[in-house]
Amino acid sequence: MPHVNSHLVKKLNTFVQLSERELGCLAELQSSSLRVKRGMDLVYEGQTGHMAYILQAGWACSFKLLPDGGRQIIAFPVPGDCIGLRSVLLRTSDHSFSALTDVVVSGVEASRMISIFDEFPRLGTAILWAASRDEAMIVEHLVSIGRRTAIERTAYFFLELYERLRLVGLATDKEFDCPFNQYVLADALGLSAIHVNRVLRRLRELKLMTLKKGKVIIYDAAALKRLSGFQDEQITP
Amino acid sequence: MPHVNSHLVKKLNTFVQLSERELGCLAELQSSSLRVKRGMDLVYEGQTGHMAYILQAGWACSFKLLPDGGRQIIAFPVPGDCIGLRSVLLRTSDHSFSALTDVVVSGVEASRMISIFDEFPRLGTAILWAASRDEAMIVEHLVSIGRRTAIERTAYFFLELYERLRLVGLATDKEFDCPFNQYVLADALGLSAIHVNRVLRRLRELKLMTLKKGKVIIYDAAALKRLSGFQDEQITP
């Protein structure tokens, strides 16, 4: 992959115009590449190895496990997103990351990550901006689970994913790949897998969207937005 | 208030030993003080005034409103916590802050906030560390709402508050102030106010804890932890 055009560069460039030197730094950060097989954990809760990763390709999720064996998925990073940034400062990871498909990541030493804030303050700010966006998405997820019904929350979830993927050019007009099974969706949406199935059937019957064989097709984005209370946000860089 | 001993200083000092100059900077940040009446909004969603606040005294909450009038409370900052830090970078606030009691805050210009990362990198890192902790709490809140029952989640909520307040010296052995009514708790826990009432009754009947007249009394912390799956975290600075 030509890393000067990586997803990460594309993302950060929307925040500040990056200089040659800053681009060089990003290229260096992404110089290593590590393959992770589907189902493997990149980071596990409580781990203290001081490493962050940049997702280059594939699908992953961050989650926490409960004592009773339950799982809550926090977020699904897309290519260009940072994984485990928070644990760089907390020193011990507070949640786990797992690869949902085969995945390619670039590892970044925690110390290197911190030194960037000294060496390339503008780049550091851009990274913080991206982290702030990620946090805002987690907050929105919290709102969904706390105050939206199963169908609203599901519709909202897919709309958000749709927007995110379009921004990095991974969704066409009405369609995108989404290799999540209903158990994964359930753990993300705070529902049971069986109820996810019922909700998806409902959305299909209403002719709003379908999820089939790892592909989402949006039939009626406007109606989905009405249903879920989704509003296009003004992303002001 | 002697700001060299502010809650903020106490908190950040647990992460790095602060120098004289850094303490001076924190004192400067907290030099202004603004009173906000109970029920007033400090920040509202969509606002673009580039200001962050440091909570000095009183209780507040951050929340998002839904189109249907519902509300989801994200977090309850305690004295020493930053308010609206994220909106400094996103430029437009993605959620609102409201004062639950009369409140005292110190305002910090966004530009000043950003300049700290240049001038006092260690202090900047400490602030990021605190922000990471806040984010970890939001994640835990998400897990609670997504995967814990009403009573587990309520127990967890009060245990976490208990720990946080003890860290800044605002809780005695078994007791602490908590001026939340059941509507506020409901919006935080993703429940209806009536159900909160029933859950609190249950916790009272089980002789685990009570909430009465703005005061929480913990009768059996161990049993609460067992019930909610709460585990004392190793906060490794």
Add this chain to the structure above:
DNA sequence: CGACGCTTTGACACAACTCAACAACCGTGG
């Protein structure tokens, strides 16, 4: 072909919500 992972469906149980009413507790003003 069988085994496995995933989806789909139905019947039933239960957690949490809604509505409605009432009780307790304020602070305020007559």
Add this chain to the structure above:
DNA sequence: CCACGGTTGTTGAGTTGTGTCAAAGCGTCG
């Protein structure tokens, strides 16, 4: 001082959304 309205807390009855259990259908892959 008491009467008052407003806010908050409490309780019951009935409804609904979502979870649980069980079983069958489908594809894919070895």
